[in-house]
Amino acid sequence: MKIVQIELGQRSYPIYIGASVISDPALYRKHIKGRQVLVVTNDTVAPLYLDKVLQQLEGYQAVSVILPDGEQFKNLEVLNQIFDACLLNKFGRNATLIALGGGVTGDMGGFAAACYQRGIPFIQVPTTLLAQVDSSVGGKTGVNHPLGKNMIGAFYQPQCVLADTLVLGSLDKRQLSAGLAEVIKYGLIRDLEFFTWLEVNIQHVLDKDQEALAYVIERSCRNKAEVVEEDETEASVRATLNLGHTFGHAIETGAGYGEILHGEAVAIGLCLAADLSRRMGWLANNDVDRIIMLCKRANLPVIPPKNLTSDQLIQLMSVDKKNMDGEIRLILLKNIGCATLPIGVDPKLLHSTLENYNH
């Protein structure tokens, strides 16, 4: 078992990475303070792992709530089902919430924990590669609004994260690839060596080699941890983690939540950001090609869905959280391994990038 410690003062916590970490009752006991536990999961994950988690919680008053699976259910209405379960079971402020599932479950479970009685402890048990390498670190929680993704939420840190590599055995290929988009992103924004490692080893990861998976999760979490430790609330450098995400969120919203996976939208966003970085005169043609090639080898899409026009995408990008006083601001690349802070871009260049891929 590997442990990545996230250092955030009083809000520090460990990420346990390895085979079968979700089946170790000692890890739960160490991080649960009270007697009441609510396991929040979804209807895809519940049949696979809910019983296994509940078995580790003998002696606790453990209750579960099973949400419908999918980004389209990440909203205030479904969130309320978690509050219902807490209140119907008379859960107090020392109850612990365990979020068992992918990114959507983690975001909603974490946000519910942040808001229930103004904050109760929670434990993340991410069951997708995306959630293990992304939402494990940084405490971003929240739900979507019909007019924008992740627009309602909180910064809220878990007590610990259990990232089980064996659990990824049940993950389908499309979901595994979606996770790799965020992994590739860490290489792009700050870790050229990791990007090069991925170019060499991507097939081992796709084959779910346990050692390769554990390495990818650990290195991704460490990269993200270093960024978040420096800037917990995204005042500056944390924004670089959003490389590809402004495009990605617009693509997700435009396509309708649930039509395209978050990681897939991010992969398209990475390629668009690379193209725009080239047009800014920063990234070499060859580097853009390497990025597109690695995404393709990871079985990720690299161009936006045909039915979304450039104008639609720009309209959707205009509500991004990084924008200031209405101006679209983006993270771009100076080089592979070196991202910019959010900057305003020439609308003509942005339009050229989007048009280029729409034909």
Next chain:
Amino acid sequence: MKIVQIELGQRSYPIYIGASVISDPALYRKHIKGRQVLVVTNDTVAPLYLDKVLQQLEGYQAVSVILPDGEQFKNLEVLNQIFDACLLNKFGRNATLIALGGGVTGDMGGFAAACYQRGIPFIQVPTTLLAQVDSSVGGKTGVNHPLGKNMIGAFYQPQCVLADTLVLGSLDKRQLSAGLAEVIKYGLIRDLEFFTWLEVNIQHVLDKDQEALAYVIERSCRNKAEVVEEDETEASVRATLNLGHTFGHAIETGAGYGEILHGEAVAIGLCLAADLSRRMGWLANNDVDRIIMLCKRANLPVIPPKNLTSDQLIQLMSVDKKNMDGEIRLILLKNIGCATLPIGVDPKLLHSTLENYNH
């Protein structure tokens, strides 16, 4: 103008108290960072003060959203109207939210600010005595759930508070009295001198003497500030601010939100807590009488509505946030001016207190 500074490290902020502070554009300019401003208010306050506030915001992109007035509208659905307004106007993370209204508006505006894009700055402009002396300090924000009051929320501090004593001129007598319940509470939990001052001067306050009002607001805010500065997230002594509130919340929920004012329910709760404190052997009969008498002179109710049975109230009290692992815990009084931390109470004594007032 008096200024009470709330010292919470990086989250410190001033409360400006006095006549016409809401009409001073310099106070707004000092605390608004970006250009976008959303004024959240309700349909009672809007006709009285919205224009006045908007007049001070010349040069900003100021937008307003008018919510229905009343505790029964303090829920996730109405909260969403604030997010709609933010997103329809493409408000970014540096937009400022101004909450103009009573406690409900402040709680909802503050919670919306806490959650929108995971947190934007906000300014409180409380227009009731209750909001000026209570929600001005401490950063408690949130909404109700059908199964419990204030069950969904966040701790979130404003940039500043504008507590205008002239605004109280338009407050009806019942609302003014409701505010006095929280004022009396500060005397009870930690300030015997203030309690005695109130016994002497209550009529001046009811007559809306400007000096008496400013004194009451300042002393209440200072009392609350000292408690909150010591314990921001209610790990210990902050819980004493909940004297009377466990009873009060149960009475509000049982009567149906909006039927009885929060302050009225708290006044009943103060009297029930006093009675129970006497049964615990702490408070003298004479002190209980002084408390009931002061509440009556402030035109506040002192016994629960007849239609609520003791069993109903106990059931409703069982979901209070102070409870641990299902046990009801209350703040009680050792003396006037000295409250206990939350303690479990003998269910028989609790029952006796409730039965006593139901006959």
